[in-house]
Amino acid sequence: MLFDQNVILFDKEASDKQEALSILADSLYKAGSVTEEFKPAILKRESNFPTALNTETIGVAIPHTDADKVITPQIGFMRLKTPVKFLQMGDNSEVQVKLIFMLALKKSDDQLKMLQTLMGLFQDKETLAKLETINDKDEFIKIMENVGIIK
Amino acid sequence: MKTIMVVCGSGIATSTVAEGKIRDYLQSKGDLDKVKIYKGNIAQYVNNVDDYDVFVSTVVVPDNIKDKVINAVPLLTGINTDKVYEQIMDKLGFEK
Numbered sequence: 589m590l591f592d593q594n595v596i597l598f599d600k601e602a603s604d605k606q607e608a609l610s611i612l613a614d615s616l617y618k619a620g621s622v623t624e625e626f627k628p629a630i631l632k633r634e635s636n637f638p639t640a641l642n643t644e645t646i647g648v649a650i651p652h653t654d655a656d657k658v659i660t661p662q663i664g665f666m667r668l669k670t671p672v673k674f675l676q677m678g679d680n681s682e683v684q685v686k687l688i689f690m691l692a693l694k695k696s697d698d699q700l701k702m703l704q705t706l707m708g709l710f711q712d713k714e715t716l717a718k719l720e721t722i723n724d725k726d727e728f729i730k731i732m733e734n735v736g737i738i739k
Numbered sequence: 740m741k742t743i744m745v746v747c748g749s750g751i752a753t754s755t756v757a758e759g760k761i762r763d764y765l766q767s768k769g770d771l772d773k774v775k776i777y778k779g780n781i782a783q784y785v786n787n788v789d790d791y792d793v794f795v796s797t798v799v800v801p802d803n804i805k806d807k808v809i810n811a812v813p814l815l816t817g818i819n820t821d822k823v824y825e826q827i828m829d830k831l832g833f834e835k
Binding site: 633636637638639641642643644650652653654655676677678679680691693695699700703704707710711 | 747748749751752753755756759781796797798799810811812815816817818
């Protein structure tokens, strides 16, 4: 299951995107979801191909890298206490990112649905607002179930 | 048969989402059977832009091909999606 390793972090402080990505990648590594190469690959890929997206309300990022660095599919979530600067996918414009969904995915059509659902979530202002205020993992899991990211 | 290439950094994640959206749109227009949609990573296809009728990307592309490539990020955020579909239909020569 995509969040079963409980890599769900609230109000972490990071001074820049490298630090933010490192905290989350380290957590996924500790949880056994990814290999040691995952973190450097995530950082490299983010600088080559930025993954932030401006939603109508807040900035989000979906850092990810090659499937061969993933052991078991998992999504790491982190909410930043103070947004940090990322670049937007596709046009490199500046985005102040508040929520990060780090995707550790294997190549599979099953994940298409999940990704589509995640993108749908980014268009859902009410749910995004909830993710900005909740403080507990169970509540987070419940929201993920409600929107259909966890089945 | 017209061709569309959808690329992202890996060829797995966001290109898959963008491809799904384009597929749904073409289906809704009744044009899906006239198009073959491919998916890949930008590094692999950066020199093949001219091989496809439409080349769509969720990642930044080099300046020399920028004008030929449609930015698919709106399909991910849901903001200004119509413009992307319009550009695709124009390049395909289909009616919007």
